[in-house]
Amino acid sequence: MTLNIGVIVHGPGIIDSGCALKIIDMLSAMGNVSCRLGGTMGRTAVIDASLEDVIDISRKLLPSQSIRLMAEDNDILFLLNYGKSQVTGHTFGYKVYTNSQCNAKLIQVERPAEEDGVIISWSDEIDEDFLQEISHRLQLPVISSDEAKGIACDESSINDDNSIIRRKVAGVAPGENIMLNGVIIGRVTDDDLIVIAKDNRIIGMEGGVIKEHGLEKLGEVDLKKAIIKTGLLRKSDNVKPRIIKNTVNRQTAVYLDHAAEDIYKYRDNAVIVSVGDDTTLLSSDILYRFEVPVIGITDGDLDKVVEKAFRMDDSLIIQLESGWDDIVGKRIFNEIFDQKQIIDIDSIDSLKDEIINLINRMDIDYHIVDNQLAKKF
Numbered sequence: 001m002t003l004n005i006g007v008i009v010h011g012p013g014i015i016d017s018g019c020a021l022k023i024i025d026m027l028s029a030m031g032n033v034s035c036r037l038g039g040t041m042g043r044t045a046v047i048d049a050s051l052e053d054v055i056d057i058s059r060k061l062l063p064s065q066s067i068r069l070m071a072e073d074n075d076i077l078f079l080l081n082y083g084k085s086q087v088t089g090h091t092f093g094y095k096v097y098t099n100s101q102c103n104a105k106l107i108q109v110e111r112p113a114e115e116d117g118v119i120i121s122w123s124d125e126i127d128e129d130f131l132q133e134i135s136h137r138l139q140l141p142v143i144s145s146d147e148a149k150g151i152a153c154d155e156s157s158i159n160d161d162n163s164i165i166r167r168k169v170a171g172v173a174p175g176e177n178i179m180l181n182g183v184i185i186g187r188v189t190d191d192d193l194i195v196i197a198k199d200n201r202i203i204g205m206e207g208g209v210i211k212e213h214g215l216e217k218l219g220e221v222d223l224k225k226a227i228i229k230t231g232l233l234r235k236s237d238n239v240k241p242r243i244i245k246n247t248v249n250r251q252t253a254v255y256l257d258h259a260a261e262d263i264y265k266y267r268d269n270a271v272i273v274s275v276g277d278d279t280t281l282l283s284s285d286i287l288y289r290f291e292v293p294v295i296g297i298t299d300g301d302l303d304k305v306v307e308k309a310f311r312m313d314d315s316l317i318i319q320l321e322s323g324w325d326d327i328v329g330k331r332i333f334n335e336i337f338d339q340k341q342i343i344d345i346d347s348i349d350s351l352k353d354e355i356i357n358l359i360n361r362m363d364i365d366y367h368i369v370d371n372q373l374a375k376k377f
Contacts, residue, residue, distance in 0.1 A: 002032055003031030003032070003075050003076065004031060004032050004034075004075045004076075005027050005030065005032065005033045005074060005077075005078065006034055006036075006071070006073070006074035006077045007023075007024060007027065007033060007034070007035040007036075007077070008035075008036060008037075008063055008066045008067060008077065008078070008079045009035060009037055009038065009042060009046075009055050009080045010039050010063050010079065010080065010081045010096075011041055011042050011045075011081060012042045012044065012045035012233075012234045013081075013082030013084075013235065014042075014081055014082040014112075015042055015046060015051070015055075016049075016234070016238075016239070017112075017113055019109075019112045023078070023080055023112070023138070024054060026137055034070070034073075034074070035055045035056060036055065036056035036059070036061070036066055036069075036070065037056065037057045037066075038061060038062065038063030038064075038065075038067070038079070038096075039061075039062065040060055040182075040262070041233050041234065043057045043264065044285075044289065045234065047242055047289055048239065048240060048241055048242045048289070060262055063079065063096045063100075064097075064101075065100075067079070067096065067097070067100040067104055067106065068100055068101070068104075071100075071102050075105070076105045076106075076107065076130075077106045077107070078106075078107050078109060079093060079096065079106060079108040079109070080109050081093065081109070081111075082110075082111055082113075083110060083171075084231055084235070085171045086110075086111065087151060087152070087170045088171035089110040089111055090148045090149075090151045090152045091151075091152040093108040093120055093148060093152075094149050094152040094153075095152075097122045097145075103123070103125075104123065105123045105125055105126050106122040106123055107120065107121055107126065107131070108120040108122060109138065109140070112138060112140060118140055118142070118148075119134060119135055119140050119141065119142045120143055120144075120145065120148045121142060121143070121144060121145060122148075123145070124145070163198060163199075164196065164198050165223045165224060166195075166196050167194065167196075167197075167223050167228070168192070168193070168194050169193040169194070169228050169230065171230075172188045172190075172191065172193045172207070172208075172230045173191070173230075174189055174190060174191070175187065175188060176188040176230040177230060177231065177232075178193070178208055178228070178229075178230050179229045179230070179233075180195070180202070180226050180228050181221060181226050181227055183214050183217050183218045184211060184278060185202060185210060185218055186205055186209050186210045186214065187208060187211070188230055189207055189208055189209055190207035190208070192207045193206070193207040193230070195223060195228065197223035200221060200222060200223075201215075201221075202221065202223070232306055233306055239308060241289055241310050242289060243289060244289055244290055245291065246267075248268045248269075250268060250270060251270050251345050251347070252270055252342050252343065252344055253269065253270060253271045253273055253337075253342070253343055253345045253348075253351055254266045254269045254272045254273065254341060254342050255273050255275075255333055255337045255343075256273065256274045256275065256283060257274075257275045257276070257279075257329055263286045264286065266283075266287070266292070267287060267290040267292060269342065270345065271292065271294070271295060271348045271351060272284075272292060272293075272294045272295070273294075273355070274294055274297070275297045275325055275326065276297075276326075276329075277296075277298040277299065277300065277325070280294060280297070280317060281302065281306065281309050282306070283296075284310070284311035284312070284315055285306060285310050285311065292312065293311070293312035293313075293314045293315040294311060294315045294316075294317075295315070295317075295318070295348075295351065295352060295355060296315070296317040296318065297325045297328050297329050297355075298317060298318065298319050298325055299319065299320050299321065299323060299324055300322065301322065301325075314348060316352050316368065317368065318355070318366050318367075318368060318369070319366060319369045320359075320366045321364065321366075324364055328359060328362065332355060332358060335358060336354050336355065
């Protein structure tokens with residue numbers, strides 16, 4: 001009987017390192033393998049590595065959702081991850097397996113190219129001989145779910161007294177961004193971080209400073225189930241973007257306002273107008289692969305969510321005085337986009353001229369930014 005193996009690939013690190021493809025190839029010699037991305041941050045890495053035909057990126061699913069989905073048709077599942085540390089990797093796996101709320105036979109391969117790389121058996125029903133075979137092939141030790149859970153719970157915990165929720169975040173370092181469900185809500189200031197919520201609203205932090213504008217974008221959230229990440233979304237400084245020729249002739253512009261949206265769905269438009277520093281950085285980096293330029297409305301409040309960013313040469317990044325990006329963005333949305341997210345345009349240059357003319361009429365100081373990752377003026 002042929003073994004059906006489901007593989008959930010999480011994050012760009014496991015792909016950029018080359019480990020994902022090696023493990024998938026190894027597993028393919030042991031059974032029928034199907035793979036999908038769990039989470040969204042690895043999608044660009046999949047595209048850069050030309051792995052779309054190997055790893056399914058067609059659906060935007062959480063890792064726990066991918067586990068539930070793949071458990072239906074597979075005998076055993078593998079979760080491939082490359083956390084920034086042992087603690088963050090074990091904590092991620094524990095929370096994902098818990099949130100999946102199913103009894104899937106799940107094996108996590110964590111940080112496989114590092115000295116502390118391990119294989120975690122999250123189910124007691126997995127055959128021991130099979131685990132040892134995987135261990136031999138990957139040259140990694142196997143640890144139990146209890147051992148991994150112990151490492152995770154020592155460094156991360158949730159205290160709930162029914163009114164105040166305090167969630168400790170594992171593996172943080174001062175200076176890192178704090179992202180909750182994809183929205184940057186603050187910055188780490190200490191070696192320990194606790195995020196505090198009341199009535200589904202973030203009300204404070206210990207070991208971090210809040211970014212109020214981020215909380216406005218975030219709105220209500222279940223802190224106990226929320227996905228919290230710190231640091232960069234993609235850390236590799238050796239990223240080689242893969243350019244996919246844009247053959248679409250649609251003369252359309254998209255308005256994107258401080259959104260943690262699926263930017264990939266706008267790849268078939270002529271240009272994106274993005275409001276906000278991080279939205280502009282991410283959208284220009286992602287859409288560079290599809291030859292889509294960005295007109296960015298920023299104010300220099302950049303959290304640097306990636307180590308190195310790319311953008312089309314005909315992009316235009318306009319940096320305003322602090323706090324003016326939202327105001328100008330609303331004027332552009334109302335007066336140029338007529339409160340529509342997508343509009344027809346005569347040309348990219350004509351849209352640029354319209355936006356510059358609008359800003360000039362508002363009599364606001366601005367300048368054109370050549371490098372968005374450079375220090376604020």
